[in-house]
Amino acid sequence: MNKIDQVLTKQQQNKGDRYLYIIKIGGNVIDNSENLYRFLKDFTALPGFKILVHGGGKVATQLSETLGVEAKMVDGRRITDIETLRVVTMVYGGLINKNIVAQLQRFGNNAIGLTGADGDFIRAKKRPVKKIDYGFVGDLDENSIKPQNLISLMDAGFTPVFCALTHDGAGQLLNTNADTIASALAVALAKYYHTTLIYCFEKKGVLKDINDEESLIREIDPQYYEELKEQQVIHSGMLPKLDNAFTAIARGVKKVIIGHSNDLGNIKEHQPFGTNLIEHYL
Numbered sequence: 592m593n594k595i596d597q598v599l600t601k602q603q604q605n606k607g608d609r610y611l612y613i614i615k616i617g618g619n620v621i622d623n624s625e626n627l628y629r630f631l632k633d634f635t636a637l638p639g640f641k642i643l644v645h646g647g648g649k650v651a652t653q654l655s656e657t658l659g660v661e662a663k664m665v666d667g668r669r670i671t672d673i674e675t676l677r678v679v680t681m682v683y684g685g686l687i688n689k690n691i692v693a694q695l696q697r698f699g700n701n702a703i704g705l706t707g708a709d710g711d712f713i714r715a716k717k718r719p720v721k722k723i724d725y726g727f728v729g730d731l732d733e734n735s736i737k738p739q740n741l742i743s744l745m746d747a748g749f750t751p752v753f754c755a756l757t758h759d760g761a762g763q764l765l766n767t768n769a770d771t772i773a774s775a776l777a778v779a780l781a782k783y784y785h786t787t788l789i790y791c792f793e794k795k796g797v798l799k800d801i802n803d804e805e806s807l808i809r810e811i812d813p814q815y816y817e818e819l820k821e822q823q824v825i826h827s828g829m830l831p832k833l834d835n836a837f838t839a840i841a842r843g844v845k846k847v848i849i850g851h852s853n854d855l856g857n858i859k860e861h862q863p864f865g866t867n868l869i870e871h872y873l
């Protein structure tokens with residue numbers, strides 16, 4: 592057994608006292624400075640190890656339009672030509688990532704802002720051209736994340752903050768959906784930590800009626816998810832989010848929650864929070 596494997600085996604044995612929160616925030620939280628402030632404060636107060644993953648599609652679309660680069664989405668994924676890749680690199684890797692890191696530092700959280708290329712933390716494969724050419728969009732697989740260096744970074748006291756950019760290992764940055772990055776990180780790290788994956792957005796969770804915040808669904812299993820899809824209770828961005836969430840559950844992540852960024856503090860207070868995804872109802 593080599594040295595790294597020995598260290599990792601030891602870490603696996605010690606999983607008992609190693610808790611990790613992987614939390615993803617999307618464009619609507621980033622766009623609302625009050626909600627973002629509150630979220631980052633509550634995120635900092637969570638116990639244990641933490642990783643933040645952020646999107647920012649909304650800001651990228653706004654800046655694209657200002658720069659005269661047309662924003663095109665298909666099935667919730669951005670068609671990323673070379674001009675768009677330049678925009679998202681500036682917005683995700685620069686503007687949003689560095690602002691979040693600076694705000695976390697204010698709360699005493701020693702955050703370090705990363706793309707998947709930094710430290711070779713996340714390698715992706717450019718999506719093959721089939722019916723649609725998505726351009727510089729990266730897909731993840733089970734080999735995309737090698738956890739060793741990420742574990743070392745967290746052991747050294749840093750909080751990784753990942754944006755929605757990865758790389759292909761051959762010099763090319765790729766745009767990768769932030770929900771997918773969060774799910775892949777949770778799957779890769781679930782062997783080493785008691786891992787909770789949380790998707791925070793601007794609603795209480797998955798709602799029966801999207802216009803009624805009181806219609807929160809507290810628990811969903813895959814069978815109920817299928818029924819909700821058939822009834823068209825779930826649509827648009829919530830579909831890929833739930834697909835990513837159930838992928839994480841199927842691959843060993845024990846706890847996945849979808850909830851409002853303003854309610855994150857409920858976790859510390861041991862209060863109910865958002866929609867919990869479960870393998871199946873008992």
Ligand SMILES: Nc1ncnc2c1ncn2[C@@H]1O[C@H](COP(=O)(O)OP(=O)(O)O)[C@@H](O)[C@H]1O
Nearest residue numbers: 617618619792794796797798824825826828829
């Ligand atoms: N049943 C549902 N409950 C809550 N949100 C839903 C539901 N069905 C569709 N949605 C939509 O999904 C969106 C969240 O997906 P998305 O925009 O991709 O999130 P993010 O802000 O994290 O990127 C919500 O803003 C909402 O418009």
Ligand SMILES: CC(=O)N[C@@H](CCC(=O)OP(=O)(O)O)C(=O)O
Nearest residue numbers: 617618646647648668669755769
């Ligand atoms: C390939 C792809 O679609 N990438 C996303 C990455 C950003 C993201 O995921 O942002 P939200 O979480 O705010 O939606 C995009 O460019 O919109």
